Amino acid sequence: MGDVEGLKAQLEELKVEALTAFGHAQNVADLEDLRVNYLGKKGALTLILKGVGKLSAEDRPMIGQHVNAVKDALSDALDRVGSALSKLAQQQRIEAERIDVTMPARRRIAGVIHPVQQGLNEMTAIFAHMGFDISEGPEIEDEFHNFDALNIPESHPARAMHDTFFIDALADAPMLLRTHTSPVQIRTMKKFLESGQEPPLSVVAPGRVYRCDYDVTHSPMFHQVEVFSVDRGLSLAHLKGVLQHFLTTYFEKDLPIRLRPHYFPFTEPSAEVDIGCVFCAGQGCRICKGSGWIEVLGSGMVHPNVLKAVGIDAQAFSGFAFGLGVERLVMLKHGIPDLRLFFENDVRFLRRMGA
Ligand code: DAH
Numbered sequence: 001m002g003d004v005e006g007l008k009a010q011l012e013e014l015k016v017e018a019l020t021a022f023g024h025a026q027n028v029a030d031l032e033d034l035r036v037n038y039l040g041k042k043g044a045l046t047l048i049l050k051g052v053g054k055l056s057a058e059d060r061p062m063i064g065q066h067v068n069a070v071k072d073a074l075s076d077a078l079d080r081v082g083s084a085l086s087k088l089a090q091q092q093r094i095e096a097e098r099i100d101v102t103m104p105a106r107r108r109i110a111g112v113i114h115p116v117q118q119g120l121n122e123m124t125a126i127f128a129h130m131g132f133d134i135s136e137g138p139e140i141e142d143e144f145h146n147f148d149a150l151n152i153p154e155s156h157p158a159r160a161m162h163d164t165f166f167i168d169a170l171a172d173a174p175m176l177l178r179t180h181t182s183p184v185q186i187r188t189m190k191k192f193l194e195s196g197q198e199p200p201l202s203v204v205a206p207g208r209v210y211r212c213d214y215d216v217t218h219s220p221m222f223h224q225v226e227v228f229s230v231d232r233g234l235s236l237a238h239l240k241g242v243l244q245h246f247l248t249t250y251f252e253k254d255l256p257i258r259l260r261p262h263y264f265p266f267t268e269p270s271a272e273v274d275i276g277c278v279f280c281a282g283q284g285c286r287i288c289k290g291s292g293w294i295e296v297l298g299s300g301m302v303h304p305n306v307l308k309a310v311g312i313d314a315q316a317f318s319g320f321a322f323g324l325g326v327e328r329l330v331m332l333k334h335g336i337p338d339l340r341l342f343f344e345n346d347v348r349f350l351r352r353m354g355a
Contacts, residue, residue, distance in 0.1 A: 267300020
């Protein structure tokens with residue numbers, strides 16, 4: 001009988017202890033630990049149950065009832081405290097994740113295309129619309145493509161004037177950063193012929209070029225667009241027509257253009273191309289130095305030696321070509337005074353001028 005009373009007392013003590021502990025649980029996880037401690041397979045209540053086996057047959061049912069009652073009481077308490085705790089947790093989460101819908105939205109800053117890239121895109125598109133293919137060449141070139149094949153032999157002063165960045169100038173076959181996009185003429189024509197095709201061939205070649213030079217109007221890296229066309233019977237008239245269309249389209253106004261005799265090794269005859277000053281409409285101003293004209297690019301009829309260098313019959317075919325500085329044209333179109341603005345990457349400038 002003493003055992004029965006002892007067990008009852010133990011059960012009662014356990015119940016009080018467990019309920020107190022449940023009441024102090026801070027969260028659902030703590031409560032789960034307590035459930036395991038008291039009601040689990042190795043829990044305190046189970047331990048007491050083991051004592052029941054030692055009791056006499058008539059005492060067992062009575063204690064069994066007690067045990068079940070305590071079990072029920074603890075389960076009920078667990079349910080109650082559990083749902084209270086999870087409700088509390090939910091409220092805390094809602095509080096923590098509350099959004100102030102009246103707060104000003106964070107500004108999303110959209111990127112813009114760099115004004116030089118934008119210019120390149122516009123120019124390339126104009127030629128693409130005229131039916132020119134777009135071609136590109138490597139920025140690291142050899143002397144053959146950058147100079148020799150373009151009729152600029154070793155001894156030629158133009159070769160020294162190009163302010164070339166050489167890569168290992170002392171090597172047997174030194175490589176260099178291309179000083180212009182004209183080598184793309186050579187590479188494209190060779191590839192075209194190698195693929196078994198015959199002119200006509202009309203190409204626009206945009207890209208980066210490099211010269212060892214830096215001031216208000218020169219940057220060691222800048223961009224050019226090279227344009228050329230080879231066919232039977234091409235003349236200066238075709239050159240001038242393409243130039244006229246390109247320049248009036250790019251500047252979005254009817255501009256007078258003029259071809260001024262000049263010299264380039266890779267064209268004969270050669271001409272520099274002027275447009276009527278976009279700032280004073282040809283009246284004469286500070287920017288055109290009173291002449292009413294602004295020089296925009298170099299051009300000419302492809303030199304027979306260049307056609308020969310790639311294996312085109314210079315008797316049967318002729319070509320025109322020109323090359324322009326992209327930064328220069330973008331500056332003229334938008335009235336940008338200093339080339340260095342393009343490369344300083346002041347976002348206020350880029351955002352205003354970019355597209
Ligand atoms: N390659 C020349 C330069 O960078 C520009 C040029 C002039 C290209 C006349 C041409 C041309 O195709 O016909 O100074």
